[in-house]
Amino acid sequence: MSKKLTILDIAKFSGVGKSTVSRFFNNGYVSEEVREKIQKVIVEHGYAPNLFARGIKTKNNKFIGVIVPCFDSTTTSTILMNLDTKLREKGYIPLIINTNHNIELEKANLDNLWRLNVEGIIVLATQITPEHKNFIKRTQLPTLFVGQLCSNGYSIINNEVEAGKKIGNKILKANLKKILYIGVDEKDITVGITRREAIFKILKKSSDIELTEIKSDFSLEKTEILVDEYLKNNTPDCIISATDNMAFGAIKAIQKNKFKIPEDISVSGFGGYRISDMITPRLTTIKFNNERAGILAGESIIKLINGEDIPKIQKIDFEFLDRESIK
Structure with a gap:
């Protein structure tokens, strides 16, 4: 035929x-x-x-859905590689779906995976919406969120508060007064609110500090444009970026405007990417343990599938990389 x-x-x-x-x-x-x-x-x-189609519709099929916002993020790829290794080590098969930061696609794929009868779902989330919470309540499917806090679900999050304190205290000790903070939209609760507030709470202890905020979109390109425009009429003592990627954009804009780092402008970030150790001067930043996040996510979803108890919230620790980009 x-x-x-x-x-x-x-x-x-x-x-x-x-x-x-x-x-x-x-x-x-x-x-x-x-x-x-x-x-x-x-x-x-x-x-x-079609063994795939047959297998996924049965119970105990060993398939776990994994929803990610992108493939080109250092953080996402590190978590994903360690998660994949842990799941396969335990005999599970990850079904990975990329949403390209489309929150509507993310919500739709939660239901798609549920209809495929996967045993559990891991979401590397950019935000938590009422639909996410309703999905947990409606389906009772073992679901784990990584990177964002879901109030009625299970979450693995970074220790943002302590990390923010560490950066804030570093700025205070460096006696830097005019601060530009590059943040992101508050729909991203973890980075847009929790991380920002942890830093600001420390900086506001000093009445001498002047704080200005610009919101970017996580990209190097947009951040470079925003900082370049800002530097035409302003010269901050320090630029704090919510991510390393945005810090790299800020660095390009600083160099374009003929300022020196850290002599004229200090810079810090969050992420601890390998490249942050290769640029000159090396970037002062927070390195979250993304390897551990991936392993823990794999271990946790398997425990949920097996009916074992795990904490509603698990926090990933960090390392403060105190380098040369802050004066």
């Missing part, structure tokens, strides 16, 4: 019902005579059953 053989075709050629063929493939009872008829058709037509 030119087209791919279906179960319905096999039933027709074998002279039996479709349900009988389904029982055959799912190891149900089929008489020996009928079994031979079905096997003969399979051999003659070279039929190969």
